[in-house]
Amino acid sequence: MTGTQDFDGLSALVTGGASGIGAAVAAALLARGARVAVLDLDPKGAPEGALGIEADVTDDEAVRNAVDRAAVELGGLHTLVSNAGTGSIGTVEDNTDAEWARVLDINVLGMVRTARHALPHLRRAAAERPGAVSITQTCSIAATAGLPQRALYSASKGAVLSLTLAMAADHVREGIRVNCVNPGTVDTPWIGRLLGQAEDPVAERAALGARQPLGRLVSAEEVAAAVVYLASPASASVTGTALAVDGGMQGLRLRPVEVPRG
Template identity: 85%
Template structure:
């Protein structure tokens, strides 16, 4: 099989798939042969050729209905990419209990709800296509590196990392692989909205670029390529893995550039 069509015959669901990283993932999976459904609160930006399903990941009944519809209309479900998420800025003194509840509800429980309803469909697919069934979470470098002004966001992504490992252990013998991708700061509309909250958005963007050793923000297409690897049949022996796409932010410690 042509490697560029390695998702031929596979059905994928991408949450948060109408913009940013999710839209890039959906577009790439389509290009590589998958049938793709997108679940999002607003679906206007869903890539052409996807099945656009409007649902909020904080609404369990809506998620259940969307997942079941995706599996029914696509003809099954082999790949779940759980990407929907929200950001938050501040220290532990800055975010209210209500904000903590909201972010954890989206970033952690949203993944739990989606997986809960996808698993029966994934199990059926695993019996027919060994090695081709997977769940991939969008985590973050914030799960593994201490970042300033990101206490709530980091806590939510730390939970996603632990959830990924636990789910990988729970479902490996069912033929369902579970991994996550850990982007650095990505150049997406979501990050653009966070920058818009800064006192000096230009200076904040420059600081975000400088803290990644490559000296630039990560591109959504670069994260999508990592997701496609983890979700694809070529990664049939990869489970319980966190793949960093962060411009070297987590692992590299460079000396300051010479002045």
């Protein structure tokens, strides 16, 4: 992605941008010429050159202040990448009402709060730079494929997918495009912590990789490349789209690998 400066003169805010997918997105946007702010609980891990802002997406006032600060210090806001989220493991029997409320508050309402406060800035930018204004949200393959032990997480990401489509319809005539990416299992710090809790981390990593037809985990940089495409002026006609970056999980149905007979 180096050498392409299609975000020159544009500014972007990335939530959850200090680690994993968000940090990869922020770095990619910076490399393409964008001015970038990162909103995170702990922004110290933000890529060099990004403005780090500490905020919790479950706190509406903190989100409003963070978005307004980003818009002021960056000289406007053209791109919102709503990436902050959390994971959850278990069936519908395994998580309490409080845990459901916590995860939905972060994964769904966190995006609602961020978009709510970003929209006035995005509308102003759309009037000045038609085709260059967008919201891209991090969804998941869990929104479209049934995964075991992911009931709460899948429900939250299903809501993100529907939210993306509704927002795209609401704001298309304002010149604001809204899309999402649907990653498969991505090699992030959260997955690392999950593997660390497994009885056999090596076997569990192999199992996670094997369920993706490509046979490996998706990298954060691969997801970031998809986000940058959806946010870029090159996708000025793309809105209401969910772009899968999942190693083929959603669309491919391969035959099991046959074990050679001795």
